[in-house]
Every structure is written in C-alpha cells, then in structure tokens.
C-alpha cells in the first residue's frame with residue numbers, strides 16, 4: 101500500500117506532544133511491514149538545523165494563490181521519504197500559534213492535496229488533527245484516494261466554515277461548521293487513539309460539541325490504541341540516561357534517581373518518594389487538580405515533586421511559586437527537552453497524569469516503560485493502558501481514581517505514597533509495568549486493516 105502521512109509534527113525533528121510521537125513511530129513499523137509510507141510536514145524554520153535538506157526543491161506548485169516548493173529528505177535514521185512544504189509562512193521557529201495559524205495550516209493541507217493529486221499519488225492519505233482536516237473534504241472528488249482522519253486532540257477544531265470559505269475552496273458537498281467537523285464527515289474512516297476515548301467522544305461530556313457529528317458517523321469511527329517506539333525508548337540502551345537498567349536489574353535504577361535529585365536541586369535521598377509529571381501545561385492535563393492538592397500532599401508527606409512542562413502562563417507561574425516555596429522538595433522546569441524528559445522517566449518513582457480527558461496518552465506508557473508507576477485518572481486511553489494495582493493479588497500496573505475531583509486525586513496520591521513503603525511489592529509492581537507490551541505491533545496491524553477496508557470500500 102502507498103500511504104502518505106500528513107501532520108504538523110513528527111518526532112524527533114518537530115515534536116510538541118504525543119502526535120509527534122505517533123507520526124514519528126507508526127510509519128517506521130508500517131514500512132517494516134512492507135508498505136510504501138511517506139510523510140509530509142511543513143518546512144519549519146528550525147528544521148535546517150536538525151536535518152540534511154537539499155537546497156533544490158523536487159517540485160513546485162501553487163495552492164490558495166501562493167507558490168510553494170516541496171523539498172525531499174528522509175526521516176532521521178530511516179528510509180522514509182519526508183516531503184517538506186517550503187513557504188515563507190512556515191519559516192518561523194514555532195510550530196503552533198501566531199495570527200496566521202489557521203491560514204498557514206489550511207494552506208499546508210491544500211498543498212498536501214496538490215501533492216497527492218499531482219506529484220506522488222498514494223492509496224491512503226492519513227491525516228492528523230485539524231491542521232490536515234480539509235484534505236478528506238477535497239479527496240472526496242478523487243475516489244481512488246482514501247482518507248483516514250486521526251483525532252489526537254478534539255478540542256482544537258481549526259477554522260470555521262465561514263473563515264474557510266474566505267481562505268480557500270470549499271466544495272458544495274462540504275458538511276460541518278468547521279474544519280474538524282468537515283473531516284469527520286468526509287474521511288473514509290475516522291479514528292480516535294484509544295477505544296475508550298472513541299466511546300467517550302460520542303457523549304456531550306467529552307465530545308467538544310462535535311458529539312452529534314461523531315454519533316452520526318459512528319459506523320466509520322474506530323478506536324486504535326497508540327503505541328510507543330520501543331527501540332528508541334528502551335531503558336536498557338537509552339544513551340540519554342545515567343544508568344541503563346531492565347525489569348530484572350531494577351536496583352541499578354536508583355543511580356538515576358539520585359542523579360536526578362541532584363540535577364534538579366532536590367534534596368538527595370534515596371528513600372524519599374519522588375513523583376514526577378512531564379506534560380503540556382494545559383487544562384486537559386489536570387494541572388488545576390495538582391495545584392489544589394500540592395500543599396496538602398507536601399504538608400502530609402515527605403514526598404518530592406518534579407515537573408517538566410510548558411504551556412499556559414498561569415500554570416507555569418503557579419508551579420514556579422511552589423518550587424520557590426518548597427525549595428529542595430519541588431522542582432519545576434519550564435522547558436521542552438527530550439533528554440531531560442528521559443532522565444525524569446528513568447529516575448522518578450511515580451508519574452502523575454490526572455487528566456481531565458485523555459485521547460490515549462503516550463507519557464504514561466513511557467513512564468511504565470522506564471519503571472515509573474503511573475497515578476492516573478480513569479479516563480480515555482488511561483483506562484485502556486493502566487490497570488488498577490491490587491497489592492493483595494499482586495496484579496495491576498498503577499494507581500487510578502475516577503472522579504475529576506481534588507480529594508479523589510489526593511487520596512490516590514496518598515495510596516501510592518503508602519504503597520511505596522512496601523518496597524518488595526513496589527519492585528514487583530515496577531517490573532509488571534515495565535513488562536507490558538506497548539509496542540506498535542498490534543496497533544499497526546489494526547491501522548493496516550483499516551487502510552485495506554478503506555481501499556476495499558468495507559465499512
């Protein structure tokens with residue numbers, strides 16, 4: 101099969117969050133299985149520092165009245181062709197934001213459609229989030245090209261229909277009030293990144309006002325769980341971390357904890373329960389719940405908290421205040437840094453993810469892979485990936501709470517804090533979490549089946 105991935109992010113060259121992980125990992129697995137997979141991204145201003153990109157473009161065309169260039173290179177350490185859309189609107193150093201964001205990505209989607217029609221024609225265009233949402237609308241006029249629209253973040257829906265009509269060409273058959281809604285109607289298949297979230301988004305509570313549309317298209321709506329790149333994220337071989345280890349040599353992991361405490365300005369103490377969070381600091385991730393319980397948790401325990409994230413200024417500054425107040429016990433790093441994130445996963449005891457909603461979540465998978473026990477709210481993909489730890493029957497992989505409520509979260513954190521005192525059981529819990537299979541193998545097979553059904557017209 102010929103598959104074109106179109107997205108705003110792809111790890112390791114352009115990543116803000118989990119969508120980058122998916123677009124950087126899934127194509128590699130599909131390629132190994134024999135498919136011709138290619139990726140298209142905008143040519144961001146920062147990419148020339150991260151990649152070898154030929155100065156000559158391979159193709160030029162026009163979309164929305166603007167000329168653009170296509171540069172071709174490879175996704176690092178792979179054989180996967182990477183097409184970069186060269187246009188001045190993407191020459192900045194940020195992936196998202198800016199006054200022209202809607203225009204910029206609508207232009208990107210338009211250019212991707214031109215590429216699929218006139219330069220490299222795939223069987224499937226696999227579109228990710230609102231930035232690519234108009235592609236399925238336009239591809240309805242090309243019955244030989246099928247489209248998959250993957251929802252990573254339903255909250256951001258792109259430009260309204262009215263704005264789209266001013267910016268670009270909206271065919272008469274276009275349905276929906278904005279770009280995301282239009283993609284849900286037009287794509288051959290739509291998928292959410294976990295089975296539980298695929299169910300939840302059909303309800304008003306989680307549907308971000310698109311639940312009526314999602315119920316309308318439910319026959320073609322699937323839930324396919326994200327995986328992680330288990331070669332890249334492997335505590336046995338990861339060169340970013342201080343000490344490599346496996347589920348069988350968990351003793352060695354302590355070196356990472358002590359080094360992490362030292363590097364983060366925390367009191368160095370192997371017995372202290374060290375809890376971490378690595379996240380975009382936005383409402384989705386439950387940062388407000390954390391802010392509500394921090395004083396109580398730090399007051400009633402001897403635990404330490406380590407937070408790595410960027411996002412809303414309000415959350416950043418509130419967390420920084422805590423770091424100043426609890427010097428030596430709370431460390432907050434407001435940066436986006438892959439190397440630091442891996443050192444944190446490999447050294448913390450437990451990982452916080454009290455999300456308000458969670459389409460799948462990659463972070464809790466990485467945490468488990470590196471032996472950090474997840475403390476999660478039972479929502480979306482967190483339900484599908486973290487199982488309730490039962491110390492009596494020695495099963496389960498993490499600590500879970502259901503209600504989006506500070507007291508429930510606090511109680512769950514205390515349960516983990518108490519659980520940590522029983523080191524034998526904790527070690528077994530860590531080994532169980534590390535031994536879960538979070539590779540892409542199973543989910544890649546599900547994607548291939550969906551692509552094939554799209555081609556065969558089976559819904």
Ligand SMILES: Nc1ncnc2c1ncn2[C@@H]1O[C@H](COP(=O)(O)OP(=O)(O)O[C@H]2O[C@H](CO)[C@@H](O)[C@H](O)[C@H]2O)[C@@H](O)[C@H]1O
Pocket residue numbers: 116117118119120121122251252253293326378379380408409410435436437438441458459460461462463464466481
């Ligand atoms: N400051 C920082 N420095 C370094 N790394 C950082 C970082 N902040 C976050 N990260 C990394 O970014 C990724 C976050 O991925 P998640 O899937 O957990 O959430 P996100 O909401 O971004 O993704 C959305 O898309 C994905 C993919 O489908 C869904 O899993 C998820 O539920 C959905 O919300 C992880 O790899 C994490 O380590």
